[in-house]
Amino acid sequence: MTNPLLARWTGDFALPPFAAISDADFAPAFETAFAEARAIVATIAESGEPPTFANTIEAMELAEETLDRVAGVFYNLVGADSTPEREALQRELAPKMAAFSSEVTMNAPLFRRIEALWEARDSLGLIPEQRRVLELYHRMFVRAGAALDEAARKRMSEVKERLAVLSTAFSQNLLADERDWALPLAEGDLEGLPDFVVASAKAAAEERGQEGHVLTLNRSLIVPFLQFSTRRDLREKAFKAWLARGANGGETDNRGLAAEILKLREERAKLLGYESFAAYKLEPEMAKTPGAVRDLLMQVWKPARARAEDDAAILAKMMRDDGINGEFEPWDWRYYAERRRKAEHDLDEAELKPYFALDAMIEAAFDCAHRLFGLTFRPIDAKLYNPDARAWEVLRDGRHVAVFVGDYFARASKRSGAWCSAFRTQRKLGGDQRPIVVNVCNFAKPSKGKPALLSWDDARTLFHEFGHALHQILSDVTYGFISGTAVARDFVELPSQLYEHWLEVPEVLDRHARHATTGEPIPVQLRDRLIAATTYDQGFATVEYLASALVDLAFHEGAAPTDPMAVQEKVLAEIGLPRAIRMRHATPHFAHVFAGDGYSAGYYSYMWSEVMDADAFEAFREAGDPFDAATAKRLEAHILSAGGSQEPDALYSAFRGRMPGVEPLLKGRGLLEPA
Template sequence: MTNPLLSPSALPYGLPPFSHLAPSDYAEAVSAGLAEHLAEIQAIVDNPAAATFGNTAVAMEGAGQLLQRAAAAFFTLVSADASEDIRALETELSPRLSAHQDEVYLNRALFDRFAAIDTSGLDPEAVRLVEEYLKEFRQSGIQLDEPGQDRLKGINAELSALGTEFGQRVKEGMKSAALLLDSAAELAGLPADDIASAAEAARTAGHDGKYLLTLIQPSNQPAMAALENRDVRRRLFEASTGRGSGGGSTDVLDLVTAMARLRAEKAVLLGFANYAELVVDRQTAPDFEAVQAMVNRLAPAAVRNADAEAAALAEIAGHPLEAWDWAFYSAKVRREKYAVDEQALRPYFELDRVLRDGVFFAATAIYGVTFHERDDLAGYHPDVRVWEVRNPDGTGLGLFLGDYYTRESKRGGAWMNSVVDQSALLGTRPVVINNLNISKPPEGEPTLLTLDELRTTFHEFGHALHGLFSNVTYPRFSGTAVPRDFVEYPSQVNEMWILWPDVLANYARHHATGEPLAQDVVDRLNEARLWGEGFATTEYLGAALLDLAWHVLDGADVPDDVVAFEAKSLAAAGVAHALIPPRYRTGYFQHIFAGDGYAAGYYSYIWSEVLDAETVDWFTEHGGLNRSNGELFRRELLSRGNSRDPLESFRILRGREARLDPLLKRRGLE
């Protein structure tokens, strides 16, 4: 049979025919795509006509479609449903793809054609396209001599292989660190549906009759807020925070030090003092000093707030507090001081209703788009659901895929990825996916969300809207292809609708009785909003500052003792809190070591939140959930991708530069 990936998909919107694909199809299609892309580039280089925007930049944007199609489908599986064959193929293909990237952007003849394009008379998006290509050539090392380029290629290949290995070990480590318990009594305090999910997880893992607490990616595990058995909380905490650093096949510390040395060397080779400065050169932040100034300004206030919270927790606990006690007694404070019981809220947040009557309802109310489940279309796993998204006039906008449940073949965390990018040049419309890691209940039981899972569902859908609403000409600028320290901004804005009265009243209903969440409970949730912000900001800044600490190192300064370096770095940054581990410790900091997507860029969440807090104020000042606001936000920001300076899009929306005050107020850091 012909490999389906070798030609454009005939399915609606170009959805890949996942159910008809085997690992060998991905391997064949990626290999063919690599060869085809190089041939297309060679044709651009060999064109005897003088370089023009059309025969060089537009031709480049039209090249590589087979490779893009195959790689997008393949890496969807790598993250969300990786079999042993897919993992082996990832190990093989990742270095080849890295080498291919070097072959493209270290091609002197291709660079010379871009440098020769006359941009006078071009529209702003076309001018930006040429500028962004030239910038990527320079950041990729086009200015280096041949020995320098050869060394850079070697570094990139090594980093690709190490990042792939890190991600695979972390996935295995999260699986092997899951806490297996013998009896339901040890789970006292957990809701009945969580206990049932733990029993189902154990059964699936071959431990029928026992209970398995699977882990999520961050340090703090949701069950610690409810488990009454202090020793079980300790064991769960230690299992979580010890990942990746305890020796054995899932230890990643050797990979970390190797990657830190290589990144430091790469930065110097490209003319930067360190890897953090290299990364920030690609972002909206003006420079690395501005990033440092911001996080260092926030850290002392966050730790002060955390210390005040710790004192309150110790008082209610009646004994010295340990890190594994924090979530448990914090939940108790919410219940006793604010009369908010997060576990008692879960029956009001049933997944299907949250999606239909919350997430989709808000999008329809503000943007006019509608969602139509397509049972005739299949994803890459039976749990994946597919919706067609339509514009207010009924025309098709794109496809949204939701994959909400955890499984052994899926990496931890939550994310959005694009399978098909919108582009007017190519005539493509978007296909985007949201992935979460919610424990799957037994067959027939409802999926009830925690507040954190509720927030994540809205957050990731904000990324999806950014991809779905893309309206650019060139695929390079599509959707979420914006600087890393801007990409979290639209997703954070979408969280504002969680407690917006019209939205909350529509989805927050008891799954069994249909009873709405009482207004006095909503009022108490709002009153309790700042409780826990000291903890949340400190654990986040711990991870962000740890990330920067790894990436300001000179290659010679990279430590052999990773655990000691981590402790020293957190202390030096002022966020070494005995009761609050960083949101991600080095041993499972997948954002920055499984590839380089967030390396030296984890600060971007708080950087983006400055824009987010300003935009929430803007929405509120202009009436909130109305179509007028939605049309403006969609037109001037969500649809623009990277087709113009993203900060210019923000300034057009807000009417001025961003200010820090709304963020400080939101997090109680004034």
């Protein structure tokens, strides 16, 4: 029988045939895909014809089509719905994928063809998009080591293969620690917990085949537990377990892996002539240099830390008023911050949550996309990879645009966090290929028959990931190499963070924030208090994020540390991290940085993009309408549909007419002192 991963998918919307795919299909499909891609690349590299854009760059664009298809399914599944078989194959594939990438990007005859095209670029008659693709291909090959001598190329390939193995191990260790820890909760342990937290703990027990209630390390469960549990002893136990992910000793301990990863990254950068990995990594980004990153982060650190220190003093007094002596601890912050929010803003998470049902928030995200960009979303009955996942056809003016998949609930087989990915990206070369985009979240699953209720933070996460999805859905480029989210790392968060702003628009809340039981809209007074409190506790949120970003930068800015944990502590001491706040992602579970190369020396990217997103939403305010058609049209034309077709600063300036300063960010976080 034909391997379903290798046959061209011809069903509705050319979706992967999930029902026909077994774990046993993946390994042979990868072997076939590797062999096919190698043969095509060899034909391109060894061609006797003079290099042209068509016979070299466009041919390379299509050379790995089968491999992209197989990998698109596998890596989405291994992140969202892993099995022991998939994890074993992921470990086996890590060095093979890295070796294949090195084979291609260090192929000397192929690089000579690309180099010849680059040197002749002004005489090739290329349109701007083609010139940009050529520039990026040439840059990719040079930065991969194609111009090195043979011995250096060999070592570079070895380094990349080892890094792939280490990052896979880091990710799987973290998943194991999160999957294996659970704290059974007796009736007395539920004290102070609102019904929605109790229901989530019951659903978590059911998922594990247990009776009663359990607390897990899923963020959508442990954070509300830390907010509401009156049991300080259990808050401490839970927080310490959350903090200890990847640092529990034994086979799943990530500390040694982190040190080796940093050492190999430094070697990789030095092979290419850079003084540090951060210098190498940041060169093609908007920031360009580690110094520019540090300048931005420290501009925000000072007011954020001051706000956090002021807040800590207030919260610590609340704790002492409760008769608790001793230090104000990290497991106390969320509990007293929630009580303070209720006292100062008359906001109670238990009162708010029924107005943020998952289905209503999905519809809110869809409705905003319709009003801004004319998109409509039609549910489709498709067999997907897990019963919790669901799909919609995306249309505009009745024409098919994309398929959107939403996979929202936490489960033991899913890695933590939230992300946007694609089973297929948009391109026009070789035929009009429409994207299949997926949002994956880890919201607490309700008990059977109960509606899924989101926190305000969960709802923001949903809008954030859907902003990424729109970047893929609305992509309109010829070449897959620059499609959708294939942009600079410190630009990719702009569409996602910008889209969060529409959740705070009063008319959006009036229309979609309806009580899950009664259907009544959120009361105006409650809505206004919620919006007024959006900058509440931003000292804490900003400080815990900046601490992680500054540690990431320090890891990669100079010589690789032999003891990353010591460097972490040194950086946190130097910047004066408040005692009751911890890094958002401590080193042993810092997946953004160590479970792959994406955000290494790049965790600052969220804040760099926030400088732009805060300013970008001002464009709608200046137009007098959050759904202003002309502004939305510019946003789509210059950012959402453009992919990586130009440098990010050119794209943003085309939308806004200029680049922004840091003031809108500080204002948006409530950190700007009144004049």
